[in-house]
Amino acid sequence: MVISVDTFFLDAEAQGTLQARIQQMITQGILSGRFRKGEKLPSSRKLAEHLGVSRITVTIAYTELLANDYLTARDRSGYYVSENAPEPPEFTALHPSQDKVDWSRALGRRFTGGATPIKPQDWSRYRYPFIYGQADPALFDHANWRQCALQALGQKDFLAMTTDYYDQDDPELIEFVARHTLPRRGILAEPSEILITMGAQNALWLTAQVLLSQRRTAVIENPCYHAQRDILTQSRCHLEPVGVDRDGLPPDALPKHADVIFTTPSHQCPTNATMPLSRRKELLRKAAEMEALIVEDDYEFEMSFLRSPLPALKSLDTDGRVIYVGSFSKSIFPGLRLGYLVGSKAFIREARALRASVLRHPPGHIQRTAAYFLSLGHYDSLIRKMGQAYAKRRTVMERACAEHGLGIVGQGVFGGSSIWMRAPDHVDTTALDARLRANKVLIEPGIPFFHGDSPPRNFYRLAYSSISAARIPDGIGILARELKNG
Structure with missing residues (x-):
């Protein structure tokens, strides 16, 4: 070099x-x-x-x-x-200048301090990784993704790879989302009503920035996706947590002054509760009565390997008040960071302008590669393969949990990739997680999902997306023994 x-x-x-x-x-x-x-x-x-x-x-x-x-x-x-040159010192050299800024006063806003948990970067080295959202290399279609990436690098797609779309997106990816992905959820949308994002989390951030202010109130589910709560906290809006039950978010519990309602009706995060059709219609009726908007995060709808999912909330919306969030990151691989927003033209126009001012657009090469992977049928094949594997793993996990008497409180009506668990009341699952790591077992403590200063400490999540079926029984056995001994 x-x-x-x-x-x-x-x-x-x-x-x-x-x-x-x-x-x-x-x-x-x-x-x-x-x-x-x-x-x-x-x-x-x-x-x-x-x-x-x-x-x-x-x-x-x-x-x-x-x-x-x-x-x-x-x-x-x-x-x-020279190969004989003196070795650099083992210690880290001090920076020659001094930082004399009082950052406690200089920072206008703070974005640290959220509840998002830190997962170990070397999670794949653990023998029993019951953690959510990581790609399983045994299931991923390496060959076809590589082929699509090479195709997107070709001369024919040179402009798609190199063009600055400014505030627009790859038309082929938009067309696939509009013609194939959304209709599967009962949603019809025009290209001007679709925006590609850097994953679902980016979509939620854009939505919060466009819709919320210090004078507006947002409803979140409790427990909920921890990063979503962090996003809303940073927006400085008024936050109203509403406890979920076995059917998800109860419309009757909504505060009357809500402006925006954030919900995961098809697969509640993290409890896996599925909102029945009657409750979905009631939620829409309630929102119309309150003149509130609804943000529907429809994550993991593809992992419905038990039976077909219910229609998306957006598909039942006749008023244009539902904003729909989807993602390819979890179903293809999390590092892809590719999602989409669907909403009324007026909303998408503002979200598009905000995205353009922050990051212009997701990389053109990534969009075109994903468009090929989707349109050539590789995505559907991958989903079928994952669904079959997840169905087997889920059965093995349920059997192992039943054998050891572990408490399952949420496992999803249609499928998914995780199970919501409850330990005895005296168990602190954060401490349990630390003990389990010494035995090469990873779980997800439930504390970050709850809102408030005194969250319950005995919930945890077990995912089966990143662990083979053969290793699940032994991992559950270690978990059960640690629970008993602790």
Whole structure:
């Protein structure tokens, strides 16, 4: 690797000759670890032009460093950092400047402090990873995704890959969402009513920014998706949590002054409750009566391997008051970060303008690759494969939980990829999670999903999306023993 000449700067306040200052600049780069053994330095001519000094000055500096074994020379190739150069210190070098800013006063707003849990980056190294939302490499269609990515890199799709769409999206992806994805949920929408987002979380953030202010009230389910609550808290709106029951969000419990209602009717997060059709209609009636809007997060509807899901809330909406959030990130792979918003033209127009001011649009190459993966039928094949695997894993998990007497309180009517669990009242599942990690078991404590200062501490979630069926019984056995011993 050639070290870029742009990384070299002479310290105007340094003492000594130009030759000595160049030597010091290079040795500091080696001792700090910025320049690594075997890396090639710029030619004496290029470095001299960059620094505005004579070439002979740089050559003499290089020669001195060569004599001190900081550099080595290769015939007709140039100068390289020597393999015998001093090793950088093990400690982290201090930054030469001091931060004198009082950040407690300088920060206008804070976005830290939310309840979003931190999952270990090395989750795949755990033998029993009962964690939600990670891709299983055994199920993913590597070959066809690679083929679609290569196709999207071709000359035919050069403009799709390189064009700045500004506030627009890949027309082929929009067409597929409009003609194939949404009709499966009973939704009809025009391209002007669809916006591609960087996943469902980005869609929720855009929605909150457009619809809410400090004077407006948002309803959230309790418990709910923790990142959604963080988003709404950051919007500074008034937040009203409403407890869910076995059928999801109860319309009768809604506060009369609500402006926007956030709900997951098809697959409540995290309890997996499914809202019956009668309650969906009642929720729409109640929202119309209150002149409130509804934001429907329809995550995981594809994982309905037990029976077909109920129609989306958006499909029952005749007033245009439902804003629909969908995502391909969970069903294809979470790192894809590709979702979509569906709503009235007036709303999408504002959301589109906001997105353009923040990130323009999701990368064109990713959109076109996804469009190919969807339109060529690979997505449907992947969903069928995942559904079959999840159905088997769910059966194994239910059997193992029953065998050990573990309390299942929510498992989804149509399918899904997780089970909502309740431990005995005295159990703190955060502490339980810490103990289980020593036995290579990962679970998700339920505390972050609840709103309030004193959330129940004995709930947890077990996902079967990232663990093979063969390992589930042993993992549940370890969990059961730890619960008993704790």
